Amino acid sequence: MAGDEEPLFSQRPSSEHTNDRDLAEEDALLTGERTGRSAGVRGWKFWREVGLFAWAVIATAAVIVLGVVYQRHQQSDSPQTTFTGKRNLIFMVSDGMGPTSLTLTREYLQNQNNLPWGAQLEIDKHLIGQSRTRSTSSLVTDSAAGATAFSCGIKSYNGAISVLPDHSPCGSVMEAAKKAGYTTGLVVTTRITDATPAVFASHVNMRDEEDLIATQMVGEHPLGHVVDLMLGGGRAHFLPNTVQGSARADDRDITELAKSKGYTYISTREEFDALDHGASLNLPFLGLFADTDIPYEVDRRTQNATYPALHEMATTALRALSAATAHSDHGFFIMIEGSRIDHAGHANDPVAQVHEVLAYDAAISAVLDFIHTESTPTLMLSTSDHETGGLATARQLHPSYPDYAWFPGVLANASKSAERLGQEYHAQLSDTNNNNNDTLKTWLTHALEQDLGIHDHTPTELTTLLTSPATAPYTFADMVSRRAQTGWSTHGHSGADVNIYASDPRAAAPLVGNHENSEVGQFLADFLDVDLAEVTEELREKAVLYTLGWMGRVPGVGERLDGQDHVDHYLGDFRRRGRRCVGGVGG
Secondary structure (H helix, E strand, O other): OOOOOOOOOOOOOOHHHOOHHHHHHHHHHHHOOOOOOOOOOOOHHHHHHHHHHHHHHHHHHHHHHHHHHHHHHHHHOOOOOOOOOOOEEEEEEOOEOOHHHHHHHHHHHHHHHOOOOOOOOOHHHHEEEEEEOOOOOOOOOOHHHHHHHHHHOOOOOOOOEOEOOOOOEOOOHHHHHHHHOOEEEEEEEEEOOOHHHHHHHOOEOOOOOHHHHHHHHOOOOOOOOOOOEEEEEOHHHOOOOOOOOOOOOOOOOHHHHHHHOOOEEEOOHHHHHOOHHHOOOOOOEEEEOOOOOOOOHHHHHHHOOOOOOHHHHHHHHHHHHHHHOOOOOOOEEEEEEOOOHHHHHHOOOHHHHHHHHHHHHHHHHHHHHHHHHOOOOEEEEEEOOOEEOOOEOOOOOOOOOOOOOOOHHHHHHOOOOHHHHHHHHHHHHHOOOOOOHHHHHHHHHHHHHHHOOOOOOOHHHHHHHHHOHHHHHHHHHHHHHHHHOOEOOOOOEEOOOEEEEEOOOOOOHHHOEEEEHHHHHHHHHHHHOOOHHHHHHHHHHHHHOOOOOOOOOOOOOOOOOOOOOOOOEEEOOEEEOOOOOOOOOOO
16 A cells, blocks of 8 residues: 555544543444443433433424414415305306417417516416316317216217217216206306207207207206206207297297296396396296307407396306305306307417407406305316317418417407408308409408408408308408417317316315316216216106107217218318308307
8 A cells, every 4th residue: 555545444533532432332332232331320411412302392393383373374264165065066167268278368468458477367366277188989079078077977979968978868967966956057158059058958969959959958858957047049949940040940939848847038138137137037047148159259249238248147147046045955056158269269260269268267257256255155166178279379380490479469459250250251242232353352451451450461361262252261360360370270179188277276176186077077066965876867767758769869870979060171271160050160
């Protein structure tokens, strides 16, 4: 070993610095014998260690106690977390709204109102989890299968209205709630017979059987009427085919059927206003304010004298249900749907999209205000059945590497939806005195500039509108999307996970995190303390004695069931599915 190197253990203290006690303890470790020190004699160092240990224990206990006290204090200032006895449940569905819809709307709102980056929508403050949306027949669900998972707590095929893959009916949470003594309601901005509301109060094999759905919803159903209050659109399927605006295949008047079963029926804004925010509403009640769907919010706001807003219908319904259950042992269960977010996604219309999401957010705020003043413990739960449109807050306009740019402020320049502008263009085309090429070009130029805020339209865009008028709504929407650099991947649905929100995350703790959509349905039943299996059994027993074919035609093998004709219609660069007289794109 080199003279200037030290042994490996040279850092160990030498024996001359080691006291006798240390040596004795080392011997004891080697031999296993006691050191010979008296067990009864404790030095001051020992007692110091004991004191420090005791102090640490006491301090730790004090911190734990203070933490528990603080937590209980915090909980005492928060919404009620234990729902026992009488309770209300408000289930809200934002049809077709994915997480990117919220990003688009939030940034639009910040841009429009010069808000700071941290400004949020009301709904943002209540996020608790996400839902996986696939159906039994596809990774990409439709609204019928998605909502059936909510109503029955079981997944089914695209097109099923509370019907299982074997075409047997599954009892819905609304039917179970009604059986248990709850008062029930539905509020929507689409047709009341559309897929999402339909699953709570009817059972059909194919969602497009809306004539049959209408009759079941007012009580021509094995369990009788299960919905006490309905507000929305969809008169077309309640009026006989002898009346203008009807979409029924027969001459049955379902409004008269509803009245015969005790419903009060209204159809105008004036009659709605006379309800005095629900104070003058008597159950059961049916209010249908449009032949098909209530217009997009961006268009409805200029027709406020004709159509009520979602938040107005929601508030009226909640106050009426609260009053109706004031002296009942059970509260109420209501489903409120922002229905046309989905249609805006189908149309790839970012202008309609942001205003529909803002309308839904306003309804969320109205519901939370109601909960704050309601004496009965009430939970609001919100989610979507799926995402529509494959919305992206980015768009590559050219083959070269794209700029990192997105301009939601462009949407503020538009005052109409692409759907509304398309309807006006169709009316212009129908005017034989003013449909020559030069007149149409002048009309289109004015409409683009005044209604969409587009002053840099190109000759190619005008040519597309002139030569392909059938797809003009898609062209209008795409012109806005390109300038906002907002992207869409489909005119249909996507398989994206969707968000779950709750007014009280502790009360909705089973849905915190990522879940299947059927778990949402099971939570609804568990919260209301109702038995879905029991109501399913009763439904099937009574159905045996009910009208033959009450669930409609059983589809053939391979037949598409989700309300689409499964034929793609291509014109130019835009794709649109065939539409029925119901006036809405299948959700």
